Amino acid sequence: MTCRAIIIDKINEVLEQTNNTLLVESLTDEVILFESGLDSLGFAILVALLEEELDFDPFQLMDEPVYPNTFGEFVAIYEKYSD
Secondary structure, eight states, X not given: OOXXXXXXXXXXXXXXXXXXXXXXXXXXXXXXXGGTTOOHHHHHHHHXXXXXXXXXXXXXXXXXXXXXXXXXXXXXHHHHHTO
């Protein structure tokens, strides 16, 4: 499973756990993360679930923190640190 597929799966899991729904038709690279249905708590849960699944947290590995605005930026961060 690709990073993108795992992230989408975990986003759906977080939305279900927090009783939220996806607010966009699909998760394209241009979707603003906080307009997708994830709030700040959901985002934190997502990062924790991804760390469990992937065995790394790219936000802890960064020299300088970067906060993604879009789904595409978020996926790119995980793909960069998955190597």
